[in-house]
Amino acid sequence: MAKPLPLSGLEVIIIGAGFAGLTAAIECRKRGASVTLFDSAASRRQLGDIISFGSNSGRIFRSWPGVEEKLDPVCHHSDGLVFRTYDDEYLCTQTWDAEADWGKRFNGHRGEIHEVVWDHALSIGVDIRLGRKVTEYFEDEREAGVIIDGERLTADVVLAGDGVRSLARTIVLGFEDKPKSSGYAVYRSWMGTDKLKENPLTAWLADPNIDHHVGWLGPDVHFLVATLQNGTACSWVLTHKDDADVEESWSAPGYVEEAVKAVEGWAPVVHAIIRATPEEKLVDWKLVFRDPLPTWISPKRRIALIGDAAHPFLPTSIQGASQSMEDGVTAAICLELAGKANVPEAIRAYEKIRYERVHAVQQTGVTNRDNWHKADFDFVRKNPESVKLPRQDWVLNFDCAAHTYEVFDKTVAELRKESS
Ligand SMILES: Cc1cc2nc3c(=O)[nH]c(=O)nc-3n(C[C@H](O)[C@H](O)[C@H](O)COP(=O)(O)OP(=O)(O)OC[C@H]3O[C@@H](n4cnc5c(N)ncnc54)[C@H](O)[C@@H]3O)c2cc1C
Numbered sequence: 412m413a414k415p416l417p418l419s420g421l422e423v424i425i426i427g428a429g430f431a432g433l434t435a436a437i438e439c440r441k442r443g444a445s446v447t448l449f450d451s452a453a454s455r456r457q458l459g460d461i462i463s464f465g466s467n468s469g470r471i472f473r474s475w476p477g478v479e480e481k482l483d484p485v486c487h488h489s490d491g492l493v494f495r496t497y498d499d500e501y502l503c504t505q506t507w508d509a510e511a512d513w514g515k516r517f518n519g520h521r522g523e524i525h526e527v528v529w530d531h532a533l534s535i536g537v538d539i540r541l542g543r544k545v546t547e548y549f550e551d552e553r554e555a556g557v558i559i560d561g562e563r564l565t566a567d568v569v570l571a572g573d574g575v576r577s578l579a580r581t582i583v584l585g586f587e588d589k590p591k592s593s594g595y596a597v598y599r600s601w602m603g604t605d606k607l608k609e610n611p612l613t614a615w616l617a618d619p620n621i622d623h624h625v626g627w628l629g630p631d632v633h634f635l636v637a638t639l640q641n642g643t644a645c646s647w648v649l650t651h652k653d654d655a656d657v658e659e660s661w662s663a664p665g666y667v668e669e670a671v672k673a674v675e676g677w678a679p680v681v682h683a684i685i686r687a688t689p690e691e692k693l694v695d696w697k698l699v700f701r702d703p704l705p706t707w708i709s710p711k712r713r714i715a716l717i718g719d720a721a722h723p724f725l726p727t728s729i730q731g732a733s734q735s736m737e738d739g740v741t742a743a744i745c746l747e748l749a750g751k752a753n754v755p756e757a758i759r760a761y762e763k764i765r766y767e768r769v770h771a772v773q774q775t776g777v778t779n780r781d782n783w784h785k786a787d788f789d790f791v792r793k794n795p796e797s798v799k800l801p802r803q804d805w806v807l808n809f810d811c812a813a814h815t816y817e818v819f820d821k822t823v824a825e826l827r828k829e830s831s
Contacts (some may be wrong), residue, residue, distance in 0.1 A: 416443025417747045423568040430720025431572035434739030436537040451544035456523030460601035461646040466514035467809045468733035482528045486519040487639040489622040496797045497629030498676035502795035511806040555713035569714045577720035596653030597696045598670040601646045606687035613683045617642040631784045645766040665693035712755030725776030730753045737811040744815040760822045
């Protein structure tokens, strides 16, 4: 008879079918747990636009059979990121050769990548239930649970990946955590390239043979464009100063002329790309952040926050989704190693293993942004390489699964010492 998998008999409730929740679900399920995943969305819709996964999370996708093969055709494949000044002077090209050994990156449409991961979760037996909004979390020494439509549902553990506006945070923190404006907003679009083809200034972006990735940088504004899928798709993001009221939404409408105003005096090609954007494809996304949470786990250690619920990221870290996936893997391995009888210890170990790394990576969002936005452009023109993104080995060349297996025993020993 086959040996039971290490998490056989463990019941896990996961809230939120984003990349944190889906990763946790897949990783718990493949170790034998019974996993039920609830999401408030009524259906799986192709929402969002460009999202990036570094090689640290790329290795997680590649560990799931068949997923890499499905992601490759929809993802962006350029040799490098070309940097130009706001007035279109060429600065430098950042290539990825130096990090070839770290593994593969995946950048593409959030909805398309999400669909591949979702299908994989379903194929291995994750029970995904949509249209189920959690209104309350609870726990005692023996179990944890949620209330959905008045129904009380319990399990051994609840992993809450309910995103930036997490309700689960309230039970973990004991108070409601309010978002803050970051002082920036992002106009973002994902569009077809037909209109770009019509204009000689932008036709090169529709090249079916090459994916382009270009960043124009100016004082307190950056504009990044990526093309993919044989020159048929184009995504751009324009990050700019904005002190408007905080309203987090992936679908707030943006207006072309307002976006053009944010890059007044910039190169005509930038204006041409923005003006080629159908207004219904333009989103105005207010960038918020929250102070780092003092803890991600509930008082009885049966509920853990994962992903953005625990730690929202600035997009300039290019690591938000990757860190969410690392959380899911680490949480599942901690549960595996601790076992059903020791869920609270698993949850404490998960937090301890992840906390410092996540905060260090979060900081890179601020430093990367300021490196571009606060740059002295006379200096940049003389030192074009200064705009390159730092590509840290400790962030990207990291195997969170191997790391968790390596440090788990030591971490638990430290936690026991702290509590004795
Ligand atoms: C619709 C959408 C579009 C996005 N588009 C982009 C993008 O284009 N580019 C980008 O870089 N990032 C995007 N993101 C954010 C990005 O996916 C995350 O920052 C990152 O992947 C971390 O994911 P997460 O799983 O922690 O959170 P999220 O991806 O935000 O997932 C949280 C999930 O929790 C569910 N949820 C929330 N509250 C409840 C509740 N009370 N009960 C049940 N379910 C609940 C939500 O419906 C959502 O599916 C988007 C997120 C969403 C939800």
